[in-house]
Amino acid sequence: MAEVHEGICGNHLGGRTLAHKILNAGYYWPKMHEDAKKYVKKCDKCQRFALIPRQPPEDLNPGNGQAEISNRTILNGIKKRLEAAKGNWVEELRGVLWAYRTAKRKATGETPFSLAYGSEAIIPVEIGMPTLRTQFGISMSNIEELNHNLDLLEEKREQALIRLEAYHQRTKLIFDKKVKHRKFHLGSLVLKKIFHNNQESISGKLGPNWEGPYKIIGVGSKGAYWLSDMEGKKLPRPWNATNLRSYYA
Numbered sequence: 001m002a003e004v005h006e007g008i009c010g011n012h013l014g015g016r017t018l019a020h021k022i023l024n025a026g027y028y029w030p031k032m033h034e035d036a037k038k039y040v041k042k043c044d045k046c047q048r049f050a051l052i053p054r055q056p057p058e059d060l061n062p063g064n065g066q067a068e069i070s071n072r073t074i075l076n077g078i079k080k081r082l083e084a085a086k087g088n089w090v091e092e093l094r095g096v097l098w099a100y101r102t103a104k105r106k107a108t109g110e111t112p113f114s115l116a117y118g119s120e121a122i123i124p125v126e127i128g129m130p131t132l133r134t135q136f137g138i139s140m141s142n143i144e145e146l147n148h149n150l151d152l153l154e155e156k157r158e159q160a161l162i163r164l165e166a167y168h169q170r171t172k173l174i175f176d177k178k179v180k181h182r183k184f185h186l187g188s189l190v191l192k193k194i195f196h197n198n199q200e201s202i203s204g205k206l207g208p209n210w211e212g213p214y215k216i217i218g219v220g221s222k223g224a225y226w227l228s229d230m231e232g233k234k235l236p237r238p239w240n241a242t243n244l245r246s247y248y249a
Contacts, residue, residue: 001018001022001035001036001039002039004018004021004022005018005039005040005043006043006045012040012043012045012046012049013040014040015033015036015037015038015039015040015041016033016036016037018036018039018040019032019033019035019036019037022036041248042248042249047191047210047245047247047248048191048208048209048210048211049208049209049210050209050210050245051209100112101113101116101121102120102121102123106167107163107164107167107168108160108161108163108164108167109160109163110156110160114156115153115156115157115160117150117153118146118149118150118152118153118156119145119146119149122134182223182241182244182245183223183241184216184219184225184241184244184246185216185219186216186217186218186219187215187216188215188216188246189212189213189214189215189216189246189247189248189249190212190213190214190215190216190225190227190244190245190246190247191210191211191212191213191214191244191245191246191247192210192211192212192214192227192239192243192244193209193210193242193243193244193245194207194208194209194210194211210245212229212247213230213247213249214227214228214229214230214235215227215228215229215230217234218238220238222240223240223241223242224238224239224240224241225238225239225240225241225244226238226239227239
């Protein structure tokens with residue numbers, strides 16, 4: 001089995017493929033498929049070069065994700081407007097914020113401007129290319145409508161809040177369907193994902209995806225674990241279960 005899996009004719013195949021290859025070669029014994037899976041599971045190289053799982057290890061926790069998304073959207077807008085003039089981001093920030101505040105958000109169904117003032121803003125293009133509301137909007141009836149919108153503003157915000165909560169629940173439901181729980185116990189051996197910024201430059205794309213093994217010496221909250229190397233030296237920070245996988249010796 002070792003020769004077929006990792007010898008001169010081997011390619012570190014998966015358990016099922018390894019069993020079929022041995023069977024096709026004319027060998028057989030009871031529980032051969034089960035033995036092949038156990039052998040591959042404990043193979044050091046197979047574990048170190050294993051694919052990085054994409055499923056989240058924990059359910060979606062409530063957090064300030066909206067602020068992170070907003071910041072990312074604003075930053076992306078600044079990057080697109082700056083092009084080569086990277087030092088002028090302060091001058092462009094006001095325009096980016098205006099565009100963000102007058103764009104309808106999927107979660108609420110409203111623009112941030114309308115939730116603040118009760119009515120939609122007149123965007124700059126309507127000054128150069130007049131629309132019905134800019135041509136005929138300056139009247140007593142329009143002022144009365146604006147005052148009416150302000151009276152209904154609180155109700156509008158409540159409706160937006162209901163839509164926002166429903167959106168969060170749908171998002172959490174979709175996220176949690178993808179969860180594949182990964183929990184480790186004290187004393188368990190694990191491998192830690194290798195990141196490009198700390199990966200040896202000579203290994204490149206052909207290098208392993210995981211390093212270790214390390215030992216679990218502490219369990220934190222929300223899937224965080226404290227690790228030590230095999231000599232007992234504690235790693236300086238905890239690691240999330242997303243970046244860990246079990247190691248079988």
